[in-house]
Amino acid sequence: MSLRFVLDPDLTPQLRAEIVDLWVDVSNADGAVGFVPPVAADDVHVIADPAFAGIADGPDRLLVGYSGDRLVALLIFSDNRFPLTAHWCVLKRVMVHPDTQGTGYGSALMGEAARLGREFGHEALHITVRDGLGLDKFYGRLGYREIGRLPGALRVAPGDDRDEILMWLDLTSVD
Numbered sequence: 001m002s003l004r005f006v007l008d009p010d011l012t013p014q015l016r017a018e019i020v021d022l023w024v025d026v027s028n029a030d031g032a033v034g035f036v037p038p039v040a041a042d043d044v045h046v047i048a049d050p051a052f053a054g055i056a057d058g059p060d061r062l063l064v065g066y067s068g069d070r071l072v073a074l075l076i077f078s079d080n081r082f083p084l085t086a087h088w089c090v091l092k093r094v095m096v097h098p099d100t101q102g103t104g105y106g107s108a109l110m111g112e113a114a115r116l117g118r119e120f121g122h123e124a125l126h127i128t129v130r131d132g133l134g135l136d137k138f139y140g141r142l143g144y145r146e147i148g149r150l151p152g153a154l155r156v157a158p159g160d161d162r163d164e165i166l167m168w169l170d171l172t173s174v175d
Contacts, residue, residue, distance in 0.1 A: 003065040003073060003105055005112050011056050015064075018071045019052075020044050022097055029098035032130035036156045051076060051093065063116065065096075065109055072097040073109045077120070088124040089117060110142050118171050125171060130154055131163035144169045 065073030152161035
């Protein structure tokens with residue numbers, strides 16, 4: 001089944017709850033979306049609620065993906081809130097439900113993000129990636145290139161510091 005994308009959906013209480021549930025499921029499957037398992041909904045709300053405010057009040061934008069009626073993917077176009085960087089955008093909280101891994105939903109989500117990024121007038125998309133999970137290879141296959149690293153910037157456990165990898169997609173040269 002393919003994904004049906006919705007840009008800027010109404011952030012109803014039901015959708016907010018579905019997003020938090022997805023975020024918990026992704027986090028507890030060791031997805032790199034801001035947490036280390038185990039995670040509960042109350043933990044996620046600490047980051048989700050300010051993210052919801054940035055979407056509801058602007059200038060951030062939400063892209064969600066549905067398989068049938070089920071929310072299975074999302075990402076946030078996070079505005080830089082700085083005029084000198086208005087020509088590019090940061091993608092945050094990129095996630096696909098763990099039980100849909102291997103279906104192509106992640107690639108489809110990122111393809112839609114690139115299409116929309118160009119439509120919004122962005123010249124590039126930026127994403128940060130937690131090292132050690134192979135995500136840099138996934139994004140590399142989609143045309144993103146590593147532009148830098150913050151060594152040991154992410155402490156996922158005592159004695160387990162990971163690099164934060166900075167990746168960049170030039171939208172002016174992508175078909």
